[in-house]
Amino acid sequence: MQVDNTLLSKLEKLSYLKVSEDKRDEIITQLDEMIAFVNNLSQLDTDGISDNFSMTDKSTTLRQDVPKCNPQISDDILAHAPNTDEHFFIVPKIIE
């Protein structure tokens, strides 16, 4: 068994998620089953194959550094955000 409660706690921390007590055993079993399955890749010989995979052969497209702005988009996002004031998102106090 590769996944245990300690690993699940680490994954919760990395994921900013909290798994409820009544679901922990179930999710440990499910994650363990998935990880056991994907371990089958170790059966394939991949020596000498590049570890980078890109969907295109071309490098990142470059473009002229011309500023573009549609302020209506940010206004609309702010208008529908959970908590805003003027042009700011309001979050809980960060500095004590």
Next chain:
Amino acid sequence: MITLKEALTLSSDELEAFKNELRKKIEENSEINAYIDVKSVGEGVPIAIKDNIQVKDWAVTSASKILQGYIAPYNATVIEKLKSAGLTPFGRTNMDEFAMGSTTQSSCYGKTLNPCNKDCVPGGSSGGSAAAVAAGLAIAALGSDTGGSIRQPAAFCGIVGMKPTYGRVSRYGLGAYASSLDQIGPMTQNVEDAAILYDIISGYDTKDSTSADIKTESVADKLNASRKLNIAVLPKYVQNASDDIKKAYAKAIEALKSAGHNIIEKDLMDPKYDISAYYITATAEATTNLARYDGIRYGHRVEGSNLQETYIKSRSEGFGDEVKRRIMLGNFVLSSGYYDAYYVKAQKVRHLIKDEYEAVFKEVDLILSPIAPSVAPKFGELKKPMDMYLSDIYSISVNLAGLPAISLPVDKNAEGMPVGLQLIAKAFDEQTLFDGALSLEKEFCTILPI
């Protein structure tokens, strides 16, 4: 239901009358739950839109609680293209939450039923789009395909679904699941309509850095079912499929032969490796893409006593179980100590999969493959998450290699459920893909009425 080709000839008065009728029909068939809601924006031929494609001023939520309250502030490039071509978004369709699923059961809006048998899943994740077209509630729809999410529901509901080559259709405005795999594509009543809608939405877009900067030729006006093609079949590869699929596969081979195509036997790597490479890659990318949903800038927020608690509460309450599983699996394969063994290994395996396809396409024009190992399962049949992942066995290598593929109905089983198969082409050869699909469709129209 009129076809897209026919609808494009209607006058604006005829279209308005049609849309009023369509609204009524959607309300009468609300039990199927194909649509989340119906909103029309402007004149044009109505097209159903999956709930992860941005339509300005619409609530676009990827069927997730975490995006409740979000209103799209801009149009996806595909929506701009629809509007320029005289089409209009008309209703958003149900889907698995964040496109993570094969059954459309993980939506926060409840499950969608398969119009062919309401006890069966419509497939997923674009299950709402597939069900809308199959039930005669949409002329055509847009879906998105990360690991089969257009093609598999199309097969389960008996319609045509097409995934373009990666980079052919702009992803600007598509809610990202796995950025190196996602593509938007058409879901239609027939192959010609799929070609028409593909022509409308495809093409280079400066707003998507992975968009292919090459000339996109139209295909619908050049469709040619009479072309004689070399088509690979995969006798060993299909061995794990159900009898319904094997029977349909054999029928399709005979139909292609009788249409004059040259059939060549080939084999592909055991697809169990595709599943592993896919679930490692997709969950790793999803983990990164879904990090933005933290309750601060849009969607659902649950206030905590500090910022970190707000993130954790918003995400834990906002995401469903399947999404949480995939985020955590993604963080596992990306985390220190596991990264090389899982994420890097999966990228190397993608090279093997892509190279294998390229070798096959040196000798053939198309590959005939199953799209799913069975017809649409009944609700509750896929009990564990792993059962659902294994059902993606025939669809995901196409995404890993970035190839174009089209799923079309070729048979029905004894219970009357549709059986779809897919044709796969080499990258950017959509013309051959549609030509072959049209030829197969014509054979079945004459040999096996469906």
